[in-house]
Amino acid sequence: MHNAPFLIIGATGKTGRRIAQKLQAGGYMVRHGSRHAERPFDWEDPSGWAAALEGVSAAYVSYFPDLAVPQAPAAITRLVETARAAGLKKLVLLSGRGEANAERCEEIVRESGIDFTLVRASWFFQNFDEGQLLGSVLGGTIAMPAGEVREPFIDIEDIADVAVAALTEDGHAGELYEVTGPQLLSLADVAEAITQACGRTVEYLPVTFEQFHAALSEQAGPEMADMLTALCREVFDGRNESLADGVQRALGRAPRDFSAFCRQAAASGVWNLPAEAQSA
Ligand SMILES: NC(=O)c1ccc[n+]([C@@H]2O[C@H](COP(=O)([O-])OP(=O)(O)OC[C@H]3O[C@@H](n4cnc5c(N)ncnc54)[C@H](OP(=O)(O)O)[C@@H]3O)[C@@H](O)[C@H]2O)c1
Structure with a gap:
């Protein structure tokens, strides 16, 4: 059982909100990554990132507005550097299917030296x-x-279940889960x-x-x-235009x-x- 919190970046958003709720329902501690949290997390202001990551065991990362924007790889690079300095043990990145920029961000996480799970989602x-x-x-x-x-x-509930499994269970490190409905x-x-x-x-x-x-x-x-x-x-x-088996592989059930x-x-x-x- 973890006694350090999970940082959920995008905790008030569509995926993050569900992940935070599922973790809390499972008895896990959650730190909200939000511009309005006690330790604010703002993609536009990296000065607050180290405080948001301090004492955290693992983090879920949903980038805003979308990994497709040109500035995303630089932001993910900086986040990974801050996370490594903070001693983060695991990163779970929400990525987008078929998007070149999102795949660049996946590579940055892959090469971070931190344990990771990539969740590459369809719409x-x-x-x-x-x-x-x-x-x-x-x-x-x-x-x-x-x-x-x-x-x-895909249903975001499935993405949230995959992310929670990746954060809390062994056996998902280094995986790329391509998740579709x-x-x-x-x-x-x-x-x-x-x-x-x-x-x-x-x-x-x-x-x-x-x-x-x-x-x-x-x-x-x-x-x-x-x-x-x-x-x-x-x-x-x-x-x-193809189905993928990420939900089945991560959770052992159909989407x-x-x-x-x-x-x-x-x-x-x-x-x-x-x-x-x-x-x-
Ligand atoms: N939509 C799709 O079909 C789809 C498919 C595949 C992948 N994706 C990926 O999903 C990700 C978005 O995830 P999501 O839909 O869960 O999020 P979301 O609902 O779009 O928004 C997440 C949160 O981002 C926060 N936010 C806004 N501006 C911010 C800033 N400057 N700094 C920090 N946080 C900020 C807001 O929280 P606060 O106001 O509390 O700060 C918001 O609640 C994107 O990276 C995209 O690539 C989307």
């Missing part, structure tokens, strides 16, 4: 009920530059499953990269639009299914809020 189910695409679902149209490409979307789904399939579950019509509208960028610039600003358009250009070329997630999200009422409610 999240929860993008549609908590993340960037909730507004699209509420507005009834998921407009994406993905054509007919299929993605093996159990099915390849086009965005038309996603829209259909959400429609079935919530009883309100949600459609997929394939758009060009330029149309996507213009719409996103208005909604979320040019920086987010640049980042997400570049990411879509990179990954929506069919490279991720969760999208329709089960849809039923649960619909039952929570999140997809029947007025469209304006999504930014609240």
Whole structure:
């Protein structure tokens, strides 16, 4: 049993929140890596990182906004150096599938000299009920530059279970877990499953990269639009159209299914809020 805390970087975010809760439910001590924590962790301000890492046994790292941004490798390099100086024993990095920059960050962790587990994830189910695409679902149209490409979307609950296992159990050091859901789904399939579950019509509208960028610039600003358009250009070329066995290898069970997630999200009422409610 660990008597030092686990640092969860991104502890108020989609994956980190679940990982922190699961660890605490298991009786483990958790230190929140957040800009608002007692020992603040801010990717923009490395001066606080050593204090956040002090006395920690292992850390989960979810980078914000996305490992795809050009500054991510420098930030991960600096984090690894700070972690090594602090005597950290283990790093679990959340990575993105099919992304060159994310793979550069994986390499930095691999070469850190610290025990590591890499969790290389496909796109999240929860993008549609908590993340960037909730507004699209509420507005009834998921407009994406993905054509007919299929993605093996994954439930964040599975990612959290893999991360908790990697942090708390022996046998995961040095592993690269490529984690996907159990099915390849086009965005038309996603829209259909959400429609079935919530009883309100949600459609997929394939758009060009330029149309996507213009719409996103208005909604979320040019920086987010640049980042997400570049990411879509990179990954929506069919490279991720395959299932991987990371959940099965790490946990000895199959990953969760999208329709089960849809039923649960619909039952929570999140997809029947007025469209304006999504930014609240
Ligand atoms: N979305 C997907 O489909 C997908 C797929 C594969 C991989 N990923 C990876 O997932 C990672 C994001 O993980 P996530 O979705 O769990 O996180 P998230 O929900 O996007 O956000 C995590 C947290 O980041 C914090 N944050 C914002 N600005 C920050 C800053 N300057 N410094 C430190 N923290 C900051 C916020 O916490 P505070 O306000 O408390 O500081 C926020 O709660 C990305 O690196 C991405 O590459 C995403």
